[in-house]
Amino acid sequence: MKVKGFLKDVGGASRVTKARLEAFEKASDQPVVSDSIGDVAREWHPGALDLVVTQIVPASKTAVTVRFRREDGKKLPLFYAGQFLALEFDVNGKTVSRPYSISSAPFEARGEEPFVEITVRRSKGDGFIADFVNTQLKVGDKIRGTMGCGQFYYEPLRDAKHVMALAGGTGITPFASMAKEIAHGTLDMDLTILFGSVSSDDIILKDELDKIHCDKVHIVHVLSGDEPDWTGERGFLSAELIRKYTKGDTSYFICGPQAMYTYLRTELEKLDIPKRRVRFEVFGSAKDITVFPGYPAEVRDKTFTLTVVRGIHEDEIPAKATESLVTALERAGIRIETSCRSGECGLCRTKVLSGDVFVSPEGDGRRAADKEFGYVHACSAYPVSDVKIKIPIL
């Protein structure tokens, strides 16, 4: 065979080798360290940051807004309005993490005095971290947090230009962030917020929302309590009310308590809305795992032994049947990374080496192959026998 001529053809390998070595010879011998694409990735997602509490103010008579800055004073990462902040609280020597939707706007994280805020309501007895934030957290406290988490934000390529927010209670927080960003001129969308509260004297972030004057943001308060003097909308966020405020092609974003989700699923069905126009924010771990179909009721009062493998090290800790593997680990003071705590994001992906767990069917975000090989998201997996797991060394 012949390409150009015998000698040229057979000399090819030597020729290309020489060319390569010549290129190296000509090259600089100084280190070039520029990874600018990696730098942008790190600017958006730097991982856990050291934050300091700079201000705590009431957000209603039952809630507070906590403001943080970076301990090193630098700008906070860029994020999308609607995303959450995963905070790692140190309570009684144990690290417990919780996700909170960010209630401040992205532009506020990039200003002269950059900050990020969350708004937390005092619980009715079941949220010890919510109570901790409301009663014990103080200005000057240090806390680690990861920003820019979650998928609950406006995506212009997917969503309708008009978004209707259906918010209940502290579910207003992601929409407060969006509303402020729109008013600031840095988020191009139309937002109508139907905001359900119980009483007019306990509307979360009311003062902040009242300050927003922008023709692209429309806020409608809806009260479910009995208040004779109230002239606004009343009742729940019903199909009728949603229809009344819908303007043409609309995406519906829902954030609020679990009971509201159940109610809204039925109401939205009545409106015949395409699936792609409805987006629910995740709502945290199940309050009571035993109510789910398939949960083995006979184990509910039991406490099992959880063997935790990290590298070549093993620990044995107790794990209650009604608490997630993450909760058992946190109680025992063993660190595990979590973010959404709703089963979706997979940061707490964990291998079950032996034993049985019950996986919450709500928001099971596991990959098919992971299911086959016994991986669970530990925030939504509950022991139903003695269990052995492997988790990352942190």
Place this chain on the structure above:
Amino acid sequence: MKFYKDHYDVIVIGGALSGLSSALMLAKEGLDVLVLERHNLPGGIATSFVRGGIEIEAALHEMMSIGPEGNRLKVGKFLEDMGVNIDWLKVPEAYHASLPGLEVTLHPGLETFAREVDAEVPGTYDKVLRLLNLCHTVFDSVNELSIHPMSKVKMLLKHEAFVKTAGYSTQEVIDTFDLPKKAQDLLAPYWIYVGSGFKDLPFTIFAVLMADYIGYGSYIPHRFSHEMSLKMAERAEAMGVQIEYRQHVDKILVRDGKVYGVRTARGDEIHSDYVISAAYPNKVYTSMIEPLSEVPKAALKMVNGRRLSLTAFSVIMILDKTAEELGIKDYSIFRGDTMDTDALYNDLKGLGPYRYLTCICHNLGNPDATPEGTCSFSITTLPRVDGWKTVKAEDYDRVKHEVAEQMIDEMSKYLNVDLKAHILEIVIETPMTVARYTGMWNGCIYGYAHTMQDHIVARLQTAEAEKFIRGLEFAGAHQISGDGMGPAVTNGRKAAKNVLDDYRSKEAQAK
């Protein structure tokens, strides 16, 4: 608390296809291996993720070197030999080429392909088949020579076509076949899988690409590339490999020109005489070796003398209609407004509009890819790192959306479907996404460009001289076989073989 043993035979940095291939092979030979992976799952970009309850492939379009059951090619065979059994699905076609004046779906099989090209450009059957057969001959030689090195004289006698084409670019060899432009265009679409224009792409690489993909077809794992990555990781663990996730290796520890371990970001110092790094040599030689005084100038000249190849930009959509309802007929559509690969390569330097798009409708290769009534459609371009290196954090989201929208609009026009009116979920993967999850240098997924100045034949010739630190091997797209998930496995095996050879010779000396 002690999480690691005092010493490992080998530490592998990076639990993606390459590192896991190294680990599997070393474990099979009885070595004690530790794999440290920065993410919380294996695979690097050979992975999947879940959005709105739907699992989505992150990167894989199609795997080469798998081959049909009973006649596996090297990667398919290696995985089987290692006991990694993947549920492979055969991709139905090679590609649908949508090029100026051409709308043709071509299928694998050298003769089938040549016949289909001939149907479109009559009178080209013999020439195209001859070219493909030449590719196949070179492909066979490459496979044999990578296992059995031989003298130059013997090589010329036994592997004439390989030797005689080695010094030429793809274009130089194609030119000798005197093919009409349209036939040339139909042979070119896979160029993007090797990422260089034909005037600079070694023919050797083109030959392997065509013989493998066109000769044997391509495959995808049933449960996305995560099935492949996870099964490799699970098998490695079953063979005694210790894999630790969320471990970021900061430093490779070197003393007197020889590796003795690594240090993680967590602060663990772990000892071993061998380290296989999937981190780019650029990063290793400029920031990971401790102390940096152990890095010879020649190593820096080598990384500075090479050109980083392509990164990735993908718009992945889950649509609320089936492929049939939307009129999508092919698993893969390769669409360009020219098939001048050199011009296209030049354009990839910028930030778009990108003129060459590769689209995958997963459901047409894997009916179980998405829930009933929906389909997955992704549009990908593989830009060079140059343009994206100029994007600042504050502008990133705007640029990302502009590029994505251009790509969606282009394919909407082509399919005559408003894709935006059907999006259930959308994920835009960018070079920054790659950097974020894998830490790859500048988000580069293709390693160093296959060029006439960095020819695979030259890489093989000089490999020994480029071992700058004893005990340190590299595995990843930046190694000899270059980019792609198939070559990643081959690169990983090569690194493992180098370690094994050295390990065995020391064992023999000790005796």
